[in-house]
Amino acid sequence: MQAWSNSESVELTCLKKWQETADTVSVELGSRHEDMVFDFKPGQFITLGINMPEKLDYRAYSISSLAGQPRLKLTVKRVNQGLMSNYIVDHLDEGDQVSALKPAGAFNCIDCPPTATKKVTLISAGCGITPVMAMAQHWLENEKDVDIDFIHTANNRLETIYFHELKELDRQHSNFNFKLLLNDSKGTDYPQGYLDKSWLERLAPGIVSSTVYLCGPVGFMEDIESYLKEMNFDMSQFFQESFTPSEKDSNNAVEGSQGDVVKIMVPSFGVEVEAESDSTLIDALEKGGVPVIAACRSGICGSCKCKVTKGSITSSSTETLTPEEIEQGFVLACSSKVSGDVEIALS
Known part of the structure; x- marks a missing residue:
């Protein structure tokens, strides 16, 4: 069931x-x-x-x-x-x-299917390998006409997650091509280097005609996205995911003097908590013992959605919110900063 x-x-x-x-x-x-x-x-x-x-x-x-x-x-x-x-x-x-809780996330190969060419390039670094590994297995099991280039980068072979599984998939399936680029390839047959535009073109010939799925650290993903744009890649066929907030988001300050004390009130729970101006809403809610879930803490999963009923908040992400919810005052607590007194409702 x-x-x-x-x-x-x-x-x-x-x-x-x-x-x-x-x-x-x-x-x-x-x-x-x-x-x-x-x-x-x-x-x-x-x-x-x-x-x-x-x-x-x-x-x-x-x-x-x-x-x-x-x-x-x-x-x-x-x-x-x-x-x-x-x-x-x-x-x-x-x-x-x-x-x-139930599965969530817009980064998936069902809502974002490959184009009619059925050629995909999966690119990952570190633990970013996990969602694209699920995609690869899905296609190999259910859509055997999909041609897969799987590019992963790691510090060395011993730090390569799923190394043996990927090698076996490469051996078993003619339409699966595993490409590993290491920062330190000593003692292996794998190339050494940083995944720049030149390496991308070498490891994934024909990438411009494929659908690209990318997951990894923010800086890594920003670099890959810029290389694809330089290659005149059709960015409508580019999909990415990350649970790490970008530096520009985490440094986004709202107006107000840092150090000022503001009040966050949640009437339905009888909570009133003080916090410094420019602090993150989720931190204040957790400090007050409000039972709000903050799973990704980077404005992607939507688990910390709440409504601002009084006051205003500056948000760096509205990833999972509809235009109607934004208009009604809903925000993501993990990606919102308070600069003045606010009142919050969880529903």
């Missing part, structure tokens, strides 16, 4: 956990009795809830497994000050319970 509804989370068990690289683990989640199957669009993420030592916390992680299976595969990398990611790497054990 299908694992989730439109409104409820599901309780899942960590059925398997293993080390992918020195700082990365993969986990398989499912029902203890494996009586669920998981339907999602390849490339999407789930919002995972874990009872941390302090409180129940949520983060978004891309799914890397095939849809329609009784287990979900997630891969999580240790990150600097990554509260939940580091907890999963260090402490989540087989048999532990977690919760998951």
